[in-house]
Amino acid sequence: MRAPFRTTAMDSIFGVPVQALFGQLLIGLINGSFYALLSLGLAVIFGLLNIIxxxxxxxxxxxxxxxxxLASKAGLGYWWSLALVPLVVGFTGVVIERLMLSKLYRLDHLYGLLLTFGLALIIQGLFRNEYxxxxLPYAMPAELAGGRNLGFMFLPNYRAWVIVASLGVCIGTWFVIEKTKLGSYLRAATENPALVQAFGINVPRMITLTYGFGVALAAFAGVMAAPIYQVSPQMGADLIIVVFAVVVIGGMGSIMGSIVTGFALGLIEGLTKVFYPEASNTVIFIIMAIVLMFKPAGLFGSQK
Amino acid sequence: MAEAMNAPYTSLLATRGLNAWYGESHILHGVDFEVHGGEVVTLLGRNGAGKTTTLKSVMGMVEKRSGSVQFQGAEMIGLPSNRIARLGIAVCPEERGIFSSLDVEENLLLPPQVAAGGLGLAQVYELFPNLKERLRSQGTKLSGGEQQMLAIGRILRTGARMLLLDEPTEGLAPVIVQQIGRTIARLKAEGFTILLVEQNFRFAATIADRHYVMENGRVVDMIPNAQLDANMHKLHEYLGV
Structure with a gap:
């Protein structure tokens, strides 16, 4: 007696095995987590500083x-790093803002872009020279090793954590900016910094701390990425091109736009890998081109 | 007739030789005036005479300024605007400065308290009942008159007793202008000191104690309100009306 074919509804969707589909969706969500965290930081910085x-x-x-x-020299593990690294790298951001960026606000945006681009090249060059x-490998925290079988797919614990933590940080940032008093200062200063300062708020300090916070978000994403991707001087340069496309699609400076677009484009990229792998590296840029044609300010952006 | 000059006022705000620049443009060329505690004083003059720039210079909102601006005897020329605000001066800008990304309540609560004794929210709503019904609206969705009420209401909460109002009646319906006028009169009665930029001197005459006339970045005349009628021909010449 022959077993009947059982490759329909349960095992495949549109002819693609369920395992592969969800696997790619998971990778898409992971990438989307990083897109969202990074484009959120860019959006926060661009909103107040007008600097890309x-x-x-x-x-x-x-x-x-x-x-x-921290792990190799000081023996501090992942959780310590998750708490300390954003502070350390955020502080370097504060120094950069105070010493350099703050001199450029009266000039054309282009100068800020050139300065930050130059700094990126210098920083990457220094790390490449040294390492x-x-x-370099970075160990996954023991608490999050392994994974669980969800029945339709295998979900590594660390990847689940990345998605949850990134969502939490994104939503927390959105909440602070859109729903709190501090956030109302930030939104108001984005519109009219001179008037907010004339109400008695130290806007230059707020700008410095905002840049520090945006940089801290990038560093937080970097710590989360360390156990998944290898730690290398080039890791940011490869990713940031895609993130800029995400920012353009979502709309410069839009907080919710950067979060939603980040996760959505990660998923779309994942789906493209399943259904048309040839386009998976370009799909985000194709979407960017289409969005720019119909909504030049981005999906969530407002014309400035 | 010299009553207004000899009244027992103390000089609360005074500028001496105030100069101000926007980029390369030299806008103010030595502005001198003073405001005594409890007074309502207007700056009159044609468009471009430097009235708004004078307010902004007092508040520290211009790129570059020199000369002297004293408040309660303390020099403020070197202070950034946030420090000036903390001394108890609040500004209501010409374009009203309502924030579109904030709702009405957030706009109202935005300016931090700089001193005790500001109006409570209930008192602000009593002055401007329209605001209370629109708390959840986007700030810039209000009518022009309501935005003006919001722009004034939010600085009354701060405890600042010196108010700089830039053309609060500009472009508003007569009934709203009257309401703003009554509000300013009431604030004066409660001891607020007000420096007012106005184009509409008929409105200014109903609420002010004294008028400074500005031309080309300088103060060229001072007319006590009581002598306004006698100086009407001069004023018409200054303002070109």
Missing amino acids: NFTHGAQYMMGAFVAYL GTSG
Whole structure:
């Protein structure tokens, strides 16, 4: 007696095995988590500083490297790094803002872009010089090793954690900016910094801390990425091009836009890998081109 | 007739030789005026005379300024605007400065308290009942008159007793202008000191103690309100009306 064919509804969707589909969706969500965290930081910085922070990818890489150094030199593990690295790298952001960026606000945006781009090249060059181009390993925290079988797919614990933590940080940031008093200062200063300062708020300090926070978000993403991707000087440069496309699609400066677009484009990328792998590296840029044609300010952006 | 000059006022705000620049443009060329505690004083003058720039210079909102601006005897020329605000001065800008990404309540609560003794929310709503019904609206969705009420209401909460109002009646319906006028009169009665930029001197005449006339970035005349009628021909010449 022959077993009947059982490759329909349960095992495949549109002819694609369920395992592969959910596997790619998971990878899409993971990538989307990083897109969202990084584009959120860019959006926060652009909103208040009007500067496109090209150093963002390098600061993400610094996050991963500082975590690696804390582990190899000081024996501090993943959880310590998750707490300390954003502070350390965020502080370097504060110094950059005070010493350099703050001199550029009266000039054309282009100067901020050139400065941050130059800084990115310098930072990446220094790390490449010191650590070479081959990736360094970073151990996954023992608590999150292994995974669970969800029946339709295998879900590694660490990847689940990345998605949850990234969502939590994104939503927390959105909440602070949109729903709290501090956030109302930030939104108001984005519109009219001179008037907010004339009400008695120290806007220059707020700008410095905002840049520090945006950089800290990049560093946080870097720590989260360390156990998944290899720690290498080039890791930020590879990612940041896609993240800029995400920011353009979502709309410059839009908080919710950057979060939603980040996760959505990660998923779309994952789906493209399943259904038309040839386009998976370009699909985000194709979407960017289409969005720019019909909504030049981005899906969630408002014309400035 | 010299009553207004000799009244027992103390000089609360005074500028001496105030100069101000926007980029390369030299806008104010030595502005001198003073405001005594409890007074309502207007700056009159044609468009471009430097009235708004004078307010902004007092508040520290211009790129570059020199000379002297004293408040309660303390020099403020070197202070950034956030420090000036903390001394108890609040500004209501010409374009009203309502934030579109904030709702009405957030706009109202935005300016931090700089001193005790500001109006409570209930008192602000009593002055401007319209605001209370629109708390959840986007700030810029309000009518022009309501936005003006919001722009004034939010600085009354802060405890600042010196108010700089830039053309609060500009472009508003007569009934709203009257309401703003009554509000300013009431604030004066409660001891607020107000420096008012106005184009509409007929409105200014109903509420002010004294008028400074500005031309080309300088103060060229001071007319006590009581002598306004006698100086009407001069004023018409200054303002070109």
